[in-house]
Amino acid sequence: MKKIMLFSLLLLGIVLAGQAQDRIVTVSGDTIDCQVTKSSGRWIHFTLQQQGIETQGKLKQEQVSQLIRSEATGPIAFIQSDWKKWRLSVSGGIAYQLGTTDDSRKDMQEQGLTQAQIDDYHDQFMLGWQSSASIHRMVNPTVGVGLQYRLMYSDADLRITLDPQDGNHLYHGQMTERMYINYVGASVLSQQSLTINKKLQLSALISAGVAFYRDETEILEGNLLFTGEALALTTELGLEYFVTPKISIGLSANLFASKLNKVKMDNGYTSDTIKLDEDEQQSISALDLSTGLRFYF
Template sequence: MKKLLLIFLFFVSLATAKAQDKIITIKQDTIECRIISVNAERIIYEQKTSDNHFVGMSIPISDVLQYIRTGRSDSFGDRLVHEKIKRERPEHRWLFSLQGGLAHSFTDYSNFKTMMLDAGNSASITNDYITKLQNGTHLSTSLHYLVTSFFGLGVDYNLFRSASKGEFLSPGYGQLNVPLYLKLGLDERQYSHFAGASVLFQQFPDKKRRIKISETISPGIVLFRNESRNSEYQSYWGDRDFYNGQPPQYYERANSVTSSTNFGAKGSLSVEYGITPQLSAGLAGNFMWAKLHKVSVKNAASDTNDQKLEKPMNISHIDYGFIVRYNF
């Protein structure tokens, strides 16, 4: 009787061991366990420890190649269910994104500020002019092909624009070397274009998949352009050393364009809410990094190409605003 009992227990334990679930990872590792549940993102399972306790664990679907789950079909035996993980492919493979809002540039204008203060201009006027140049607007758009619901490849474009206009004092000298201050008008517009390849990551933290967190990383090319329109009152002396009364004055304009092309990189983060299965909207932020080492300057008098700067010019900027994404 005891022998029959031992034989029965042996076959029960053997059947139990064979009935264990298995998870095969993409690294070809095998996890023997009991699978509790499987969803679009993770497999939740439990494993028996050396002291005969069960510990709950989980593994991302992205790390799983295949899992083998044992199911009871009837009282006579076990039914093994082999399920190979299929990467979740969205019904709509293309994702178009449009983003807009405000932006802030990290360009250093300390030399310009020092020059204006030394010329006798007030700090408040100078700071106001610089603030307008550093703070502008941005527009971003991208197109990605979704390899899975969580990963995509595509292209990204970003535009930063700022403008500033002000009037300053320009020192000069009149008759008998008497200091004479003339009015100087400055009008600048800056444009920074970024274009490059892009990698997209998406996560859905809620079960209904209405909340979406997206990240993108994009290396690319930056095109920088600064348009300057200056105007200044000048005194016309001609061949004379002096005038009886006020010498004639004229309004002189001096326009110039500064441009450069360099490598840059852009990263973005957004949190969105799914309005429909294909349309989502939310808040987004970007950081675009770039430094200029050479610039080309063109004006009416000269045309200089690829002039090397003594110190690299930082044109990095952060963007923040609203984003809309559409799957099609």
């Protein structure tokens, strides 16, 4: 008798396990009882039984209104297709300038600065800080259009000795430089969930706009101000983790590309606009590494 009961319970468990199914509800209202096998970011893959024959299928995540996982196959999870219409992002981090320093190093060497001073100055100046903000209107769950703003700041401060090459004089003092680059542009955002529960998301952004350049330099007792503007392009690749359905923490890498073909120089007494030859154009490109928050509403 005990053997019969044990066999019956075992058989019942096998039958129930075989019947345990997930359920997909599409945005059009159709219901699919199936076994969800995996989510590859954009697609939900599943198998289902039709007249005793197992078939395989897949749906785009934006086609799914609700996904209910059976307790037998995994935790219950839901996917809602009514995506948030707005995305606000705020980030900050480091920025490393990508432009060449050959001409600057040569000028400093001609003024009598030591190699150690030249290296110290450029090590300070090439690594800066940046912050950015963007807002996008999502036209569907994966694509949005909007605006992006970026501010980069970099500086260097060094005690120097200048040699005017007259054989008689040496000048001692401070050399300080502060550079600001403001950028604003239109942007297109693409984002894609990497998991079924949409906790992890990959995003990519491309933006085109205008960069505004400002460089304040103090050498001994003299002041110089350089300003300019140029077209710029920025691309970004990021990874987000959702701590709530409306807030995520993001990490991103961003390439900012721009080059100045003319600058305005002002020494406090006179000003002049300098047009730069092609081989003299100043790169203000940089590689950004950022972390920040994303808000969906």
